[in-house]
Amino acid sequence: MFKKTASIVLGASILLTSVGMGVHATTNDKEAKTTSKSSVKNVIMMVPDGYSTAYATNYRWYKGKESTMDPLLVGMVRTHSANTEVTDSAAAGTAYATGVKTNNGMVSVTPQGKELKTVLEGAESKGKSTGLVVTSSLTDATPAAFSSHVTDRNNEVAIPSQILSNDVDVILGGGKDFFLPEKLGGKQTSQNLVEKAKKQGYQYVETEKQLANVKGNKVLGLFADEGMSPELDRETTKEPSLATMTTKALDTLKKDKDGFFLMVEGSQIDWAGHSHDAARAMKDAASFEKAVEEVVKFAKKDENTLVVIAGDHDTGGMSVGGYDQYDTKVDILRNVTASAPYIESKFNKDFSNVKEVVKQYTKLDLTDEEVQRIKDAKQSNGDQPIKDSDNVAYTISNIISEHALIGWTSKAHTGTDVPLYAYGKGAHSFSGLKQNTDIANLLAKAMNVNLN
Numbered sequence: 274m275f276k277k278t279a280s281i282v283l284g285a286s287i288l289l290t291s292v293g294m295g296v297h298a299t300t301n302d303k304e305a306k307t308t309s310k311s312s313v314k315n316v317i318m319m320v321p322d323g324y325s326t327a328y329a330t331n332y333r334w335y336k337g338k339e340s341t342m343d344p345l346l347v348g349m350v351r352t353h354s355a356n357t358e359v360t361d362s363a364a365a366g367t368a369y370a371t372g373v374k375t376n377n378g379m380v381s382v383t384p385q386g387k388e389l390k391t392v393l394e395g396a397e398s399k400g401k402s403t404g405l406v407v408t409s410s411l412t413d414a415t416p417a418a419f420s421s422h423v424t425d426r427n428n429e430v431a432i433p434s435q436i437l438s439n440d441v442d443v444i445l446g447g448g449k450d451f452f453l454p455e456k457l458g459g460k461q462t463s464q465n466l467v468e469k470a471k472k473q474g475y476q477y478v479e480t481e482k483q484l485a486n487v488k489g490n491k492v493l494g495l496f497a498d499e500g501m502s503p504e505l506d507r508e509t510t511k512e513p514s515l516a517t518m519t520t521k522a523l524d525t526l527k528k529d530k531d532g533f534f535l536m537v538e539g540s541q542i543d544w545a546g547h548s549h550d551a552a553r554a555m556k557d558a559a560s561f562e563k564a565v566e567e568v569v570k571f572a573k574k575d576e577n578t579l580v581v582i583a584g585d586h587d588t589g590g591m592s593v594g595g596y597d598q599y600d601t602k603v604d605i606l607r608n609v610t611a612s613a614p615y616i617e618s619k620f621n622k623d624f625s626n627v628k629e630v631v632k633q634y635t636k637l638d639l640t641d642e643e644v645q646r647i648k649d650a651k652q653s654n655g656d657q658p659i660k661d662s663d664n665v666a667y668t669i670s671n672i673i674s675e676h677a678l679i680g681w682t683s684k685a686h687t688g689t690d691v692p693l694y695a696y697g698k699g700a701h702s703f704s705g706l707k708q709n710t711d712i713a714n715l716l717a718k719a720m721n722v723n724l725n
């Protein structure tokens with residue numbers, strides 16, 4: 274928050290510090306000085322949703338060298354939720370945001386439904402500015418966990434008004450449908466939240482170009498009706514990249530002398546995993562990595578910023594290699610230039626051009642048998658609209674994964690541990706095997722925030 278009161282207090286304490294040199298400081302003054310010195314000014318939590326060790330390894334082969342995250346590895350995270358070994362993003366986000374394990378599906382409330390204070394809310398109580406930057410809808414589980422409290426993650430309609438009443442300064446991502454009542458169809462909300470946001474002092478933007486021109490301290494950017502485009506297809510849209518949104522968030526939030534808390538999510542690595550679209554997962558990991566580069570550059574220069582990076586769980590049970598072979602061919606994914614649903618959208622009505630279209634977007638020569646598998650998937654698909662999880666897109670993804678020797682064991686999440694990365698002031702305290710709840714507690718400690 275850019276509160277006048279906060280800067281007055283800060284000014285006063287600087288005055289006290291410089292004038293107080295020759296004066297006996299009370300114990301309280303001493304304590305206050307020590308805490309303000311030891312606490313971190315800016316905290317940035319980055320979540321590559323679904324990014325487990327298999328994603329990290331495959332991504333390294335895909336890139337051809339170490340990722341930007343690799344040298345920042347400090348530990349591993351145990352991801353289980355309160356009620357199951359295999360968490361969803363709601364319970365996982367709650368653990369990262371509040372330090373408490375809840376049941377799958379619940380967003381920053383206890384299993385009994387009691388609201389939990391989040392690190393974002395704690396940062397605000399310290400006068401810091403806050404931001405949420407995601408490629409999903411802003412009402413999705415991870416951003417919701419930092420900014421809202423609902424007993425059921427599917428109650429997305431309830432989330433935008435909570436984000437706005439929490440006065441999150443920078444709000445960038447998808448989810449227009451949940452802010453504009455006329456778009457919601459059956460799921461009506463009573464008010465137009467974009468208009469409400471404007472009254473609260475937000476600049477509202479809908480395109481990359483408009484975002485570039487934002488000058489104020491508060492911005493609401495909604496770039497898609499629900500989730501934004503996969504990075505593989507983004508060129509065909511006017512949407513900003515995750516790195517562009519993150520840079521704008523840093524430029525805006527850094528103006529606050531009290532510091533800031535920012536959560537950045539590479540939301541769609543997870544979506545790619547659910548639909549077994551390995552190329553899309555790698556490309557979205559690359560997009561996330563670009564955002565990490567911007568954040569680390571900022572933290573390096575600032576010297577008073579903590580950066581923590583961790584996926585919230587594995588998605589799809591991805592493997593490195595598979596199909597009984599001692600090999601991977603991840604490099605072929607570099608030739609894939611569109612997501613599976615996009616490729617599907619280019620098939621003609623009778624699917625007679627499957628072979629040519631797949632070749633155009635993947636450089637792969639499908640066998641007759643593989644072409645037939647895609648045609649068979651169409652039969653079982655009926656008139657379903659094209660989306661990640663439909664049978665055709667799913668079959669295309671599975672075939673590409675087989676060529677790349679990337680295996681999948683589930684359409685859901687799995688319960689494996691995930692890598693934990695940290696950089697900057699206080700990064701060392703994240704080393705070791707952590708519970709996901711430890712992350713929130715350490716973030717809170719870094720900002721001198723009490724979550725209880």
Ligand SMILES: [Zn+2]
Pocket residue numbers: 323362543544547588686
């Ligand atoms: Zn997921």
